[in-house]
Amino acid sequence: MDINISNRIGVIGSGSWATAMIKMLTDNQSEKEIYWWVRKQEDIDYIASFGHNPSYLTAVEVKIPMENISPDPKYVFDNSAIIVLNTPAAYLKDALKDLTAEDFKEKIIVSAIKGIIPDENQIVGEYLCERYQIAEDNIIVIGGPCHAEEVSQEKLSYLTFGCNDVEKAKLVARFYESRYINTIISDDTLGIEYGAVLKNIYALAGGIGHGLGFGDNFQAVLISNAIREMEYFMDNINPSGRDINASAYLGDLLVTAYSQFSRNRTFGNMIGKGYSVKSAQLEMNMVAEGYYASGCIQSIIARHQLDMPICNMVYEILYNKSPAMKEMNILAQKMN
Incomplete structure (x- = not known):
């Protein structure tokens, strides 16, 4: 043939x-x-x-x-x-x-x-x-x-x-x-790629909240703030006429934040329950991209002097070992 x-x-x-x-x-x-x-x-x-x-x-x-x-x-x-x-x-x-x-x-x-x-x-x-x-x-x-x-x-x-x-x-x-x-x-190649990076971080945030005992009401507010934060990031990094509510952005964020199959949500949930990063990685035996993304995206945020409270919270917990409940409570006061 x-x-x-x-x-x-x-x-x-x-x-x-x-x-x-x-x-x-x-x-x-x-x-x-x-x-x-x-x-x-x-x-x-x-x-x-x-x-x-x-x-x-x-x-x-x-x-x-x-x-x-x-x-x-x-x-x-x-x-x-x-x-x-x-x-x-x-x-x-x-x-x-x-x-x-x-x-x-x-x-x-x-x-x-x-x-x-x-x-x-x-x-x-x-x-x-x-x-x-x-x-x-x-x-x-x-x-x-x-x-x-x-x-x-x-x-x-x-x-x-x-x-x-x-x-x-x-x-x-x-x-x-x-x-x-x-x-x-x-x-929108750049938007799709950056959206995929950020939604993993936001799913981690949602998982951390769940592991800490925050409920669905809080999760809904968190994710609605996350899509706005994603749009703010993209408008500063690569402004275009994209619709942030399209499937590649909002849809991908929702499924990663809520699905039982989401590695990043699972990883975040373990962190919220008190696992160390290393122990969570060992138990999952799969890669949660949001962990690496959090460390990498932080330098981009700093370079462009962006205000990204959800990304900052995840970074503080994962990389600076700040107490998860402390950081989540600080974030909760900033969301609307």
Whole structure:
């Protein structure tokens, strides 16, 4: 079967969201070839034997040929025209460490990463443009609201595809559409990325409040203040005509703040109950992007001299070890 090179899609990452990506791509009816970078050879061996990821979304059947799954990211890059990056933001540099700008040349790069690159304090799109000389028009970002667990259950979900070149966003989106995946097209790449970073911090705040014993009434006020704080941040960093109430911003914030599947809410809840950061990370055994995002976004807030009380509260609790109840009570007096 001849497949045009533009229909060759590679996925970098093997966690729950990456596994959900594999499911979405294989359930879509468009003609394509899919390649998958799975970091551990033992996981690849397990997939070969049982047809499932042994660590994440274990009920999802892997339906791509085993010869297309490799622990070598360069193999996936060499065989793909569209590359979907789907690792935690903190691990992206390590995943790409053996690749050069030449490997990215003439490829469409899709970031499904909802985080910020530590050390550089850059969203993924900015980091890729600077490090690998990728044209902005060749970078697409995927936003929610969408949790991997609901994708695995084939519950109706929505993905937002953002790109400066909306025709490229449409091209990639069509590979994801199915009876349970609807897609939305946007040209607000920066807004989608920053929204994804901030909503994780706000979900952490909500989780901390819940762990401390604050109720749903407080949570509603917290999240309504959070969407206004997000809009204030974006208007200062990247002003545009975006509608902050759109699914990629408010919708993604709501699902991350309230869903039982939200890692960031779960992480925050543990902090509110008295767990240390380290003990919460060990018990979860999954990455809560909001923790890293909180440390990174703080430098951006300081650089632009922004007033971000919710972000500041989370940072004080996580990084300066200030008592959670003290900080939440201070925040409560500032909200309206």
